[in-house]
Amino acid sequence: MASPLASMTGYGRASGAVPGIAFVVELKSVNGRGLDLRMRLAPGFDALESEIRRRIGKSITRGSLTVSLSVDREGEGGRVVINRQALDAVLDGLKWLDTQMKATPPTLDGILALKGVLEQHQTPLTGDAEEALNAAILAAVDQAIAALALSRQEEGARIAEILSTRIDEIASLSRAAETHPGRSREVILARLRQQLAELMDASPALSEERLAQEAVLLATKADIREELDRLTAHIAAARQLLAAGGPAGRKLDFLSQEFNREANTLCSKSNDVALTAIGLDLKAAIDQLREQVQNIE
Numbered sequence: 001m002a003s004p005l006a007s008m009t010g011y012g013r014a015s016g017a018v019p020g021i022a023f024v025v026e027l028k029s030v031n032g033r034g035l036d037l038r039m040r041l042a043p044g045f046d047a048l049e050s051e052i053r054r055r056i057g058k059s060i061t062r063g064s065l066t067v068s069l070s071v072d073r074e075g076e077g078g079r080v081v082i083n084r085q086a087l088d089a090v091l092d093g094l095k096w097l098d099t100q101m102k103a104t105p106p107t108l109d110g111i112l113a114l115k116g117v118l119e120q121h122q123t124p125l126t127g128d129a130e131e132a133l134n135a136a137i138l139a140a141v142d143q144a145i146a147a148l149a150l151s152r153q154e155e156g157a158r159i160a161e162i163l164s165t166r167i168d169e170i171a172s173l174s175r176a177a178e179t180h181p182g183r184s185r186e187v188i189l190a191r192l193r194q195q196l197a198e199l200m201d202a203s204p205a206l207s208e209e210r211l212a213q214e215a216v217l218l219a220t221k222a223d224i225r226e227e228l229d230r231l232t233a234h235i236a237a238a239r240q241l242l243a244a245g246g247p248a249g250r251k252l253d254f255l256s257q258e259f260n261r262e263a264n265t266l267c268s269k270s271n272d273v274a275l276t277a278i279g280l281d282l283k284a285a286i287d288q289l290r291e292q293v294q295n296i297e
Contacts, residue, residue, distance in 0.1 A: 003246045006297040007155035008032060008063035012148030014140040018133050023071045025140045027056075027148045031295060032064035042071040048134060052141050059145050061247045062297045063152075069137065086116040152297065159292055160242055163252070166289040167238050170259065173282045174231045177224070177266065180275050224269050227262045231282075234258050249296035256290035 012027040023042075037056060039049050052067060090111060097103070111117065125133065238255050241248040263286055267279035 004153045005156040005160045005242065005245045005248060006149070006152040007159055007295050008152065008249070008297050009155055009295060010063075010148045010151035012144040012146070012151060014143035014147065016136045016140040018129070018136050021071060021073050021133060023069065023133075023137055023140065025137065025144045026068040027065060027144045028068075029060070029063040029065045029148060029152065032062060035060060035062055036064040038064075038066045040067065041069045045069055045071065045134075045137070048137060051138060055138070055141055056145060059149050060152075060297075062249060082112075083116055086114075087111070090114055090117060156296065159295055162292050163238075163289060163296075164242060166285055166292065167235060167242070169285045170231070170282060170289065171235045173278055173285060174228060174235065177275060177278045177282075178228050180272070180278065224266050227266045227269070231259065231262050234262070247297045249293060252293045252296060253290065256286060256293050259286040259289070 008029060008031045010027075010029050013025065015022070015024045017023065035057065037053055039052070041049060048069075056065065056067070094106065094111075098105075234255050238252065241251055241255070260283065263279055263282040266282065267276055270276040270279055
């Protein structure tokens with residue numbers, strides 16, 4: 001079964017707990033050229049980074065991801081220690097202020113509440129407790145990855161509908177160019193005769209051989225058959241990629257560039273105002289297609 005088309009934008013969250021410790025894992029992703037992971041792990045959990053990266057890499061191939069792990073040690077006592085260096089700096093500052101102004105002396109509670117004066121040293125976990133905590137965090141990571149993947153697939157489904165509409169529009173415009181009266185043999189021959197007549201008036205001394213060469217050149221320039229055939233092939237390829245799903249963003253982006261190349265050539269070859277207008281509409285639809293493709297994994 002084909003995997004759904006996925007966006008590179010999404011969000012996943014999971015939480016968990018072991019006795020005395022609660023934690024939250026959050027994953028946020030936006031567009032990116034490749035897979036770019038940024039870790040914001042709670043202090044003391046850097047050892048989990050490589051495993052988290054490995055697990056994300058199994059499910060996500062593109063996008064700029066931010067991974068956050070916050071840990072709250074509920075009811076964990078540990079040891080509270082006075083930072084003597086910080087306390088001395090505060091007391092010295094208070095003495096200096098007392099020489100500059102008269103103010104009510106701060107209370108002991110106020111001094112101890114200053115940041116850095118009191119430090120809490122957490123009681124180290126036993127080996128079994130640390131192993132259980134890490135296992136629970138990694139399980140939450142898996143849940144957050146699944147939530148992120150689902151979020152990206154839901155957004156991808158919405159983008160796929162837009163892409164399908166744009167591709168249908170490109171196909172309709174290609175058919176309009178194909179059947180345009182300006183492409184009829186009679187019209188092209190009449191335009192060719194007119195261009196040759198203008199060429200002969202401008203340079204009456206041209207040889208028959210040179211005129212024949214110019215005629216072939218003008219006829220070749222007026223023919224957009226090759227461009228229309230390639231557009232048809234690109235349309236079929238784009239529809240196949242949408243149907244197949246999966247990480248198709250790079251291939252769709254390449255096709256968008258190919259679409260644009262054919263539309264540019266069609267416009268440059270056209271000698272008919274209405275046909276040129278179709279080419280410009282093609283370019284606009286292709287630009288809209290490529291803009292949405294940039295969001296696909």
